[in-house]
Amino acid sequence: MNTPRKLRLPQTCTDLFGDVDLVIFDFDGVIADSEVISLATLQASLKAFGMDLTIEEIRQKFLGKSLKTISTYVDQHSSSQAAADFGNAWQAELYSRFRAELKPLPHLEKLLFELAETATRFCIASSGTFERINVALSAMSMSDCFDHVFSSEQVSRGKPAPDLFLMAAEALDVSPSRCLVIEDSLYGIRAAKAAGMRGVGFLGGAHLQGIVEQHGKTLLENGADMILASHQDIAARLAPKRTQQN
Numbered sequence: 561m562n563t564p565r566k567l568r569l570p571q572t573c574t575d576l577f578g579d580v581d582l583v584i585f586d587f588d589g590v591i592a593d594s595e596v597i598s599l600a601t602l603q604a605s606l607k608a609f610g611m612d613l614t615i616e617e618i619r620q621k622f623l624g625k626s627l628k629t630i631s632t633y634v635d636q637h638s639s640s641q642a643a644a645d646f647g648n649a650w651q652a653e654l655y656s657r658f659r660a661e662l663k664p665l666p667h668l669e670k671l672l673f674e675l676a677e678t679a680t681r682f683c684i685a686s687s688g689t690f691e692r693i694n695v696a697l698s699a700m701s702m703s704d705c706f707d708h709v710f711s712s713e714q715v716s717r718g719k720p721a722p723d724l725f726l727m728a729a730e731a732l733d734v735s736p737s738r739c740l741v742i743e744d745s746l747y748g749i750r751a752a753k754a755a756g757m758r759g760v761g762f763l764g765g766a767h768l769q770g771i772v773e774q775h776g777k778t779l780l781e782n783g784a785d786m787i788l789a790s791h792q793d794i795a796a797r798l799a800p801k802r803t804q805q806n
Contacts, residue, residue: 576758576786577798582734583675584725584757586624587686589744592696593665595623595767597657602630605650609638619767624745626687626718627651655695662699665764667791672705674798683708685728685741687718687748708732719747722755729755742794744768746782753783760794761787 577583589595599615602622606613611634613621622630627647634646675682683706686693690711697703710731715723729736741752744762752759761779763772776787788794 576740576760577678577680579738580680580740580758581738582729582732582740583680583682584685584728584739584741584752585682586741586743586745586748586762587684587688587693587696589623589765589767590742590762591664591668591684591702592700593663593766594658594696595744595765597661598654599623599767601654601657602650605646605653606634608649609634609640609646611637623767624687624719624743624747626712627689627692628712629718651692654692658696658699662696664700664702665791667795671791671795671798674795678798680798681708681732681734682706683710683728683732685710685724687712687724689713719745720750720754722751725751725755725757729757743779743784746778749779749782749784758785759783760785762794763787764790 585591587594588598599618603613603615603618606618621633631647635644638646672682684693686709688696688711690709690713693709693711694703697706708728708731710724710728712718712724715721715727717723725739725741726736729739736756739755739757741748741755741757741759742762743749743752743759744765749759749761761776761784763776763779768775772789779787
C-alpha cells in the first residue's frame with residue numbers, strides 16, 4: 561500500500577491537538593474497519609434489487625452516506641417492487657458478516673489511551689444508525705469504550721451538512737473551534753469544515769488499499785487540514801500535549 565503524503569502546514573498549525581477539547585470520530589472506516597464488508601454487501605444487495613454497480617461507483621456515491629440516503633436512491637432507481645425492503649435485506653447480511661469478521665482499526669486502543677491520558681474528550685458521530693453502531697461495537701468487544709455516540713438518525717440533514725457534528729459539540733458543551741474530526745470520507749470532511757471544525761483525513765481503512773494517494777488528495781481538496789495513515793500517527797501527535805501537561 562502506498563504511504564500517503566502528509567499535508568505540509570505552517571509551523572503554527574502543525575499541532576492540531578494543541579487546543580482541542582473534543583475529538584469526534586467517524587465510525588465506519590475510522591473506528592471499525594468495516595467499509596470493505598459494507599461495500600461488498602451493499603454491492604450484492606444493490607444487484608439483487610436490479611442495480612449493478614462497481615465497488616468504485618458505490619464508494620463514490622455512498623461512502624459516508626446514511627442508510628436513509630442509500631434507501632432513497634434505491635427507491636428512485638430500482639425497478640424492483642420490493643425496493644422498500646432494501647434496508648432490511650442489506651442490514652441482515654451486513655450484521656451477519658460484522659459478527660463473524662469485524663475488527664477495529666489497528667492502533668485504535670493506543671489512540672484512545674492517549675486521549676484519556678491527555679484528558680481529551682472523544683465521541684463517535686456516524687452516518688450509521690444506532691443499531692448498526694451497536695452491532696459493530698459489540699462484534700469488536702468495544703461496547704464500553706465510548707460514553708458518547710451520535711447518529712445521523714438524530715438530525716434532519718446528514719453529512720455533508722454540519723448538523724451531526726454541531727449536535728455532538730453542543731451536547732458535550734464544546735465550541736466547534738475546539739473540536740477535531742477524524743474522517744475517511746469526503747462528505748465527512750466537508751461536514752467538519754462546514755461546522756467550523758478541524759478535520760483529519762484518515763487513510764488507514766482496508767477499503768482504501770490501492771487508492772490511498774488518490775483518496776488523500778480528494779480529502780485535502782475538500783478541506784482536510786491534514787491526512788494521516790494510521791491511528792498510530794494520530795496518537796504520536798498527542799505526545800507534545802501530554803509533555804506540556806506533565
